Amino acid sequence: MISNRFITLSNGSRFSIAIIFIVFSMFLVVGLTDLLGFGALLDGSAINTPEGITAMKVSQMVQTIVMFLLPAILLALVFSPTPLAYLGINRGAMAKTFLLTLLLALSISPVIRLLSDINELIPMPQWALETEARVEKLTIAFLGVKTIGGLVFNLFLVAVLPAIAEEFLFRGLFQRIFSDWTKNDHLAIWLSAALFSAVHFQFQGFIPRLFLGGLFGYLFLFSKSLWVPIFAHFINNSMVVLAFYLYKTGTITQNPETYEADLVSPWTILISLLAVGLVLYTIHKDEKNRLKPA
Known part of the structure; x- marks a missing residue:
């Protein structure tokens, strides 16, 4: 049982x-959007005009805050008398840990590409394929900017806000709930990663996103600071935003949608896996020594 300043709750109750x-937040956002006459933001038809794309971006920002960030903060306040510590945002990590996390985020592309190719081999129902196509079309429309202002807004929308909101919810809240419930940190990491991947409703990307969620979970477990997976999440998303911007402005000629096909050679995958393992091991060792009682 978990006690706080208000009530006493079991781990199962906290999860429920x-x-x-x-779920209530999801229905609230969708219902209000439709009720206020902005159904075009939900069905994707607003993508056909620049004004519609801007409106969809604002809608996406509101959804991220209402569905991910606010629930994590409010539930942490309910579940614990020390919500900052509960979410893991009350402490930082070594500068070396953040540098290694940057290296980790920069080195995982070959593994992600391989997992994406494996995921695409799994048969999907037609509705899932259609959903995936709509999301891909929307993503390209969102990221297809050529101005500095558009780049900055996209970095906030796609990298900064999701990194904070999603890590607060899935690592800060759910990983803590699963860890307390199962008494197994590794199981908690992969359960929260599975939930993290499923909530995105992109089934052809479920496995690579599951892998990313697992990495973020171990970064949190080893460092005891939520700011480390937030940083990793930010770097991962911002690389996509920057790649599309550089392509759209003609700075690079390689289309970000296709360049990753060259990343799945055995050697690049092996090097990527070794880098991931080495970085995680080093972070685990260094942070364990830092956190060891004097």
Whole structure:
């Protein structure tokens, strides 16, 4: 049982409350959007005009805040008398850890590409393929900017805000709930990673996103600071934003949608896996020594 300043809750109750709260937030956002006459933002038809794309970006920002960030903060306040510590945002990490996390984020592309190719071999129902196509079209429309202002807004929308909101919810909240519930940190990491991947409703990207969620989970476990997976999440997303911007402005000629096909050679995958393992091991060792009682 977990006690706080308000009530005493079991771990199962905390999980149930969190799921109900998030589902309610989803329906609230969708219902209000439709009720206010902005159905075009939901069905994707607003993508056909620049004004519509801007409106969809604002809508995406609101959804991220209402569905991910606010539930994590509010539930942490309910679940714990020390919500900052509960979410893991009350402490930092070594500068070396952040540098290694940067290296990790820069080195995982070959593994992600391989996992994406494996995921695409899994048969999907037609509705899932159609959903995937709509999301891909929307992503390209969102990222296809040529101005500095558009780049900055996209970095906030796609990299900064999701990194904070999603890590607060899936690592800060759900990983903590699963860890307390199962008494197994590794199981907690992969359960929260599976939930993280499933909530995105992109089934052809489920496996690579599951892998990313697992990496973020271990970064949190080893460092005890949520700011480390937030940083990794930010770097991962911002690389996509920057790649599209550089391509659209003609700075690079390689289309970000196709260049990753060259990343799946055995050697690049092996080097990527070795880099991931080495970085995680080093972070685990260094942070364990730092956090060891004097």
